[in-house]
């Protein structure tokens with residue numbers, strides 16, 4: 001099994017659990033660690049944007065993408081990407097169809113890996129995946 005297939009299988013399992021309404025019982029596989037933790041957009045992900053992205057993704061940023069705190073969520077979730085339309089930047093519940101996630105893991109289907117010239121650490125990439133799988137909430 002490729003890691004991509006495992007990710008897809010995990011995502012499918014997560015969706016099934018979400019539909020069944022038992023995603024917060026402490027064994028949620030979306031965390032990858034079984035702790036049932038919910039990823040917070042504001043507390044966990046926005047600091048990553050501030051530190052690693054917003055030198056290039058402030059107001060008028062590259063790719064038409066502004067990731068500053070007041071507007072980042074609204075510019076991502078359910079919004080068609082500028083460079084990879086019709087694919088959306090974030091498809092709630094589906095990391096593998098989200099330009100944001102594909103770009104941070106370096107998937108060649110969406111051009112350059114982000115942050116441009118570098119890479120986030122694996123735990124941070126996983127937080128983005130889990131946040132999208134958990135419904136990409138503005139939390």
Ligand code: HEC
Pocket residue numbers: 048049052053054055056057062063064065080081082083084089099100103104110111112114115116117120
């Ligand atoms: C050194 C500058 C630079 C940094 C730092 C950077 N980016 Fe980018 N980003 C770009 C450029 C240039 C583009 C447009 C070309 C492309 O799509 O690769 C872009 C495009 C994007 C897009 C596609 C937007 C669209 O709608 O087409 C996403 C998503 C993105 N970046 C996310 C991020 C994230 C998340 C980070 C931080 C982890 C980040 N970028 C850091 C330069 C940067």
